[in-house]
Amino acid sequence: MNKVAKKYMVLLAICLAVVITISGIFAITFTSFGGSTDKVMGVATDNYNTRVQQRLKELGYYSGAVDGIIGTQTVAAIKNFQRDNGLNVDGIVGPKTAEKLGLNDGSSSQSSNDVYLIAKCVYAEARGEPYVGQVAVAAVILNRVKSPDFPNTIAGVIYQPWAFTAVNDGQINLEPNDTAYQAARDAMNGWDPTYGCLYYYNPEVATSEWIFTRQTVVTIGKHVFAI
Amino acid sequence: MKAKSILIVSVVALASLVICLSIGFAINTSKMQSNANALNSVYERTFYELVDDVNNIEVELSKLSVTEDGIAQQKSLTKLIEKTTSAMNNIAMLPIASNTLNNTSRFINQLNGMCVSMQQYDMSTLSSESRNQLDELYEYIIKIKNELNVLSRNIENGYRIIDGLEDQGQNNFNNNFNNINNESVEYPTLIYDGPFSDSVLNQEIKGLPESECTQQEAEQYLKNIFSSQGITSVKYLTTTNGKFETFDFSVKLNSGLEYYAQVTKRGMFLLTLSALAETGDSNITVDKGEEIALDMAKIVGLNDMKVVWSASSNGIIYVNLVFTKDNVAIYPDMVKVKVDEVSAKVVGWEASAYAYNHTDRTISSATLGATEARNKVSSKLEILSQRLVIIPQDYLKEALAYEFEATYQGYTYYVYIDAKTGEQLKILRVIQTDNGDLLL
Numbered sequence: 103m104n105k106v107a108k109k110y111m112v113l114l115a116i117c118l119a120v121v122i123t124i125s126g127i128f129a130i131t132f133t134s135f136g137g138s139t140d141k142v143m144g145v146a147t148d149n150y151n152t153r154v155q156q157r158l159k160e161l162g163y164y165s166g167a168v169d170g171i172i173g174t175q176t177v178a179a180i181k182n183f184q185r186d187n188g189l190n191v192d193g194i195v196g197p198k199t200a201e202k203l204g205l206n207d208g209s210s211s212q213s214s215n216d217v218y219l220i221a222k223c224v225y226a227e228a229r230g231e232p233y234v235g236q237v238a239v240a241a242v243i244l245n246r247v248k249s250p251d252f253p254n255t256i257a258g259v260i261y262q263p264w265a266f267t268a269v270n271d272g273q274i275n276l277e278p279n280d281t282a283y284q285a286a287r288d289a290m291n292g293w294d295p296t297y298g299c300l301y302y303y304n305p306e307v308a309t310s311e312w313i314f315t316r317q318t319v320v321t322i323g324k325h326v327f328a329i
Numbered sequence: 330m331k332a333k334s335i336l337i338v339s340v341v342a343l344a345s346l347v348i349c350l351s352i353g354f355a356i357n358t359s360k361m362q363s364n365a366n367a368l369n370s371v372y373e374r375t376f377y378e379l380v381d382d383v384n385n386i387e388v389e390l391s392k393l394s395v396t397e398d399g400i401a402q403q404k405s406l407t408k409l410i411e412k413t414t415s416a417m418n419n420i421a422m423l424p425i426a427s428n429t430l431n432n433t434s435r436f437i438n439q440l441n442g443m444c445v446s447m448q449q450y451d452m453s454t455l456s457s458e459s460r461n462q463l464d465e466l467y468e469y470i471i472k473i474k475n476e477l478n479v480l481s482r483n484i485e486n487g488y489r490i491i492d493g494l495e496d497q498g499q500n501n502f503n504n505n506f507n508n509i510n511n512e513s514v515e516y517p518t519l520i521y522d523g524p525f526s527d528s529v530l531n532q533e534i535k536g537l538p539e540s541e542c543t544q545q546e547a548e549q550y551l552k553n554i555f556s557s558q559g560i561t562s563v564k565y566l567t568t569t570n571g572k573f574e575t576f577d578f579s580v581k582l583n584s585g586l587e588y589y590a591q592v593t594k595r596g597m598f599l600l601t602l603s604a605l606a607e608t609g610d611s612n613i614t615v616d617k618g619e620e621i622a623l624d625m626a627k628i629v630g631l632n633d634m635k636v637v638w639s640a641s642s643n644g645i646i647y648v649n650l651v652f653t654k655d656n657v658a659i660y661p662d663m664v665k666v667k668v669d670e671v672s673a674k675v676v677g678w679e680a681s682a683y684a685y686n687h688t689d690r691t692i693s694s695a696t697l698g699a700t701e702a703r704n705k706v707s708s709k710l711e712i713l714s715q716r717l718v719i720i721p722q723d724y725l726k727e728a729l730a731y732e733f734e735a736t737y738q739g740y741t742y743y744v745y746i747d748a749k750t751g752e753q754l755k756i757l758r759v760i761q762t763d764n765g766d767l768l769l
Contacts, residue, residue, distance in 0.1 A: 110336040114343065233605040234589035250438035251431035253421035263424040281605060283643070288603065291647065292665055293679050295591065295601055297571030312428050320569040320577070329571070 151176075154195050157203045158183060216256045218278075220244075220286035223260050225278035226268030228325065235323040236282060238296045240289030242327070245300055252300070296320055299327040369491040373484065375422045380477050382416035386440070387474055390467045394460065402455055406448045413441035424494055429507045433473065440466055476508050532725065534573070536662070536687030537596030544568075547576040547592040554599065554628055559583035568594075573684065575600055586674055593684065599629050602678035606645050611670035615639055618646030618673075622666035625675045626650055631683070634664065644670045645677075652683070654692060657729070661686040661721045692719070695729060695748035702731040702746040705753065710735035710742060720745055720755065730754055 151170040158164035164179035177193040184191045187202045195203070220240050228239045246252035246259040253259050261269060268274045278286075296302075302325045303313045316328035386409060393405040417437050420430065443466075447459050455463075484490070542550070544565060551563055561581040566589075569575045575591040582588075591601040613621075619636045626634045634650040637658055641647075645667050652662035667677030695702075695717060706712065710733070718732045730745040741759040746752070 110333070110340060113340050114336065118343065232589070234603045237603055250435040250442075252427065252434065254417060254438070258418070258421045262421055262427055264426050280608060280643075284606060284645075287643070287645075288667070288677060291667075291679070292681070293601065293603060293677065294681070295569070295577075295589065295603060297569060297573045297575070297681070299571060310428075317570075319571045320567055322567075 154180070154203065161203075217283065217286050217290060219256055219260055220289065221278035221282040222274055222276070223266060223268065224285050225282035226273040226276055227266060228323075229279070229282065231323040231325065233281060233285065234295050235325055236285035237288045237293050238299070238320075238322050238325070238327055239302060240286045241294035241296055242299050242302055244289055245294065245296075245298055249300055295322065296327040299329055301328045302326060303328075365491055369489050372423060372490040375419045376480070376484070376490065379416055379419040379423070380481060382412045382419060383470065383474050383477055385412045386416065387467075387470050390463060390470060393455075394464055394467065403448060406444045409444045410441060410448070413437050413444065417441065424490065425506050433506065436466075436469060436473075440470075476506070532572070532685055534595070534685055536684045537593060537598055540596065541594050542592075542597035544576050547594075547597060548578065550592060550597055551578055551580055551590055551599075555580060555582060557628075573600055573681065584672070584674065586672070586676070596684075598680070598684060599678060600680055600684060602675065604676040606667070606669040606676045607671040608644055609671040611641075611644065613646070613668070613670055613673045615641050615646055618668040618670070619648050621668050621673060621675060622646075622648035622650060625666060625678065626664060629678075629680075631664065637663075641670065646670060652687060654690070656717070657692050658716065658718045658732075659690070660718055661727055686721075690719070693729060695731070697731075697746070697748050697751050699731065702748065702751065703733070705746045705751050706733050706735065706744050707737075710737050710744065717748065718745075722754065728754055 151172055152168055154172075155164055155166070155168045155170070155176055158176070158179045159168060161183065163183045164176060166173075166175040166179075180195060180199065181191050181193045183189075183203070184193075184199060187199075189199055189202065220243055223243060224236050224240050228236045231239070243256065243259055247254060247256055253262055260266060260274075264270065266274070296319055299319050301313060301316050303310075304324050305314075305326055306324070308314070313328070319327050319329055321327070389405050389409050389412065393402060393409075396402050396405060417434060420434060420437065443462065447455060548563055548565065552560060555563075559582060561583055562579075563581075564579045566577045566579055569577055569591060573591075574594040576594060578590045578592070580588040580590050586604055589601070589603045590599065592598065593600050618641070619639050622639075623634060623636065626632075631650075631652070633653050635653045635658060636648055637651050637660070638649040639646060648666045648668060650664045650666060652659045661682060663682040665677070665679040665682075666675060668674070669676045699715065703712065703715070712733050712735045714734045716732050718730055719727050720730050720732075722728050729748040731748055733744045733746070735742050735744060743755075743757040743759075744753065745755040747754050
């Protein structure tokens with residue numbers, strides 16, 4: 103009897119060990135590949151979404167709250183609208199649906215995207231920094247676009263591999279606040295407190311030795327800006 | 330007996346847990362693997378496209394060096410522009426750290442700019458100078474090609490680009506690009522007029538006097554500027570050593586507004602003011618905003634400024650002022666001012682264009698009459714206003730032009746006609762977006 107119990111105890115221990123190991127591996131693989139994407143999903147307070155809801159409400163398709171969050175109710179309203187207007191019923195506001203809704207900005211969307219992308223990067227990289235430090239981060243992105251050493255588009259610069267840590271850890275997907283937008287717009291308008299910097303780093307956490315070889319231009323808040 | 334059944338139940342429960350976890354794990358792994366494969370395929374496609382681009386650049390450059398016919402040369406240049414643009418796009422997508430890539434991308438971008446400029450200005454046939462420059466660049470493209478060949482072979486032998494992702498680009502793949510990057514190329518001095526030409530990168534400061542000021546003088550200068558508004562404190566923060574050398578201060582006003590202010594060491598000039606605007610209801614009109622901006626310019630000592638553009642967006646009025654002489658608006662000498670609609674205060678000032686470009690120009694008179702210029706504008710456009718202006722041209726050049734504000738199908742356009750040659754230099758369209766009006 104005692105022997106049998108012992109046998110079971112050993113089995114139990116082995117099982118437990120296996121469970122723990124598998125869970126461990128599970129956790130590691132999750133973080134190493136793509137795990138971070140579900141950490142931060144954009145909280146949609148998007149201007150455009152609000153306008154979509156507002157418009158649908160005016161047209162009598164939507165009765166929920168105008169909160170910028172595209173939920174099931176909004177999707178249903180979009181689908182109904184699309185059905186009534188002979189559009190492809192997919193619940194997504196594409197260019198054609200936007201046009202029917204009277205929300206078409208024409209070719210403007212491209213430039214608005216640029217401000218949005220920069221604001222996202224600024225918010226993710228420098229949200230705790232003084233305002234001018236946020237403008238400086240936005241200006242670095244635009245200086246890179248102008249520099250031959252880097253990609254030639256705003257998206258190209260922001261999403262260049264390992265260029266910004268916020269892109270790697272998924273913080274880029276946080277929704278930017280008004281300050282970040284203001285900083286992005288200032289930089290687009292030509293403000294550059296660093297006057298031509300291409301790099302910045304936080305000396306307390308920077309791991310690349312290479313970055314310390316760059317010529318320092320100015321320190322704003324926690325960031326050192328360099329050429 | 331009871332103890333035994335408890336044990337059996339636990340073992341069975343644990344065993345099923347193990348099975349469930351294993352299944353979950355297997356599904357998850359296969360999902361991740363398929364994601365990884367998809368990503369690796371994108372990288373490989375990008376890489377192979379880059380190889381094609383570089384091969385094409387090499388072939389085109391070598392053809393160009395043995396082509397005498399002008400039209401054939403133009404065709405080669407067009408192909409080179411296309412392939413260098415594509416190479417630049419592809420190279421930026423590969424998982425390579427930017428510091429192992431900067432020389433290579435500079436090379437490709439400058440080659441691109443050189444071809445564009447040769448196509449625009451070397452109209453008939455290429456000058457011998459241009460050809461020599463292209464011959465020198467040819468050697469470098471061969472080096473890039475050779476390193477890419479090594480990588481191609483590695484990939485053929487089963488190397489996965491994605492495997493290098495975990496160590497932040499410090500991998501084999503990166504090393505080969507590092508080899509390219511560290512090749513000591515004898516760069517021909519690139520004397521061409523491209524956006525990335527060295528003269529544009531090292532722009533000369535024309536608008537500031539040579540004399541230098543001290544930090545104390547700069548502080549006093551700021552105090553004078555803001556004296557009428559009531560200063561709480563002016564605190565020195567740091568010195569910026571960028572394209573301009575500036576003393577940077579934090580200026581606090583009694584109203585609670587706090588500026589980051591930059592004063593140039595050379596010529597003691599207010600270069601930048603940055604402050605966060607308040608949010609709330611607008612208290613002023615755009616006209617009032619323009620007035621506030623012009624007043625600020627006067628305080629800084631710029632008396633002959635005129636508003637050329639203003640727009641209200643997200644609680645801020647953006648006003649662009651330019652220097653005017655003999656009634657001609659000189660666009661290169663521009664100062665941008667931001668006025669907060671809530672507090673009716675200046676929250677931004679950016680005068681680097683003015684500092685770079687302002688000189689005492691002698692404005693030559695237009696050889697083309699206003700009516701003649703008007704006739705050059707498309708008849709579709711309904712002209713609202715016109716004036717004589719100096720506009721910045723590409724690559725730091727300037728031109729005297731007629732500016733026509735016009736509309737067509739509800740859109741506003743600005744058309745610029747060269748006041749000497751009658752050539753249409755530029756056409757801009759005003760685009761309304763959520764983020765304010767833009768000119769494209």
